[in-house]
Amino acid sequence: MARDSKGAARSGSRTAARRTTAPRTRNGGDQLRQAELLKIAADLFAERGYVATTVRDIADAAGILSGSLYHHFDSKESMIDAILSSFIEDTLATYDAVLAEGLSPRATFERLVQVSLGRMTTARSAILIYQNESRFLAEEPRFAYLREAHRRFERIWTGVLERGIEAGEFRPSVDPKLVYRLVRDTVWAAPRWWRPGGSLKPDRITEQYVAVLVDGVARHD
DSSP: OHHHHHHHHHHHHHHHHHHHHOOOBOTTOOHHHHHHHHHHHHHHHHHHOTTTOOHHHHHHHHTSOHHHHTTTBSOHHHHHHHHHHHHHHHHHHHHHHHHHTOOOHHHHHHHHHHHHHHHHHHSHHHHHHHHHHHHHHTTSGGGTHHHHHHHHHHHHHHHHHHHHHHTTSBOTTOOHHHHHHHHHHHHHHHHHHOOTTSSSOHHHHHHHHHHHHHHHHBOOO
């Protein structure tokens, strides 16, 4: 089961990498400026929604003319494509690194929770976009990779849970798919209410989530 999970993550990373190698940017665009524009676009998409955000909105927030934005990206669709594919690639690569550590199922599960919550501080807007827009966008051919990403995330988490049950570290009554959905909805929902600079620090959230989620599936003899 461990080999399947690792293979899924590696395969997912390669697939996402192919998506982000060519984010359909205009030739000659400055990569640093593109990254800045993507950050601005991601924040707006997360706050207002993809459909409600216009190219003019992004350009105004960046302090440039709308026409100048097309020097870097050929469309608003290309921008959200780059944001989502990069998020998926990075997340799968992070999961792959956790699986490669060769830890016990319980320790691996704990690490997956930790690194997922860690993305809350580094990719908050991308997580919100993934949650809010991926189901809608996945219906478009260009974003078909989102459905495969959903499946790969599930295989990684359920694979670890299945190994934990087999090893006697997790309760035999645990349903891996149901637990995955619980963990997914719990962990990825945190960026909705967490605010950078607020009184509740990410370390505290991670500590509490890990304690509850890991203890909830762990076998207690």
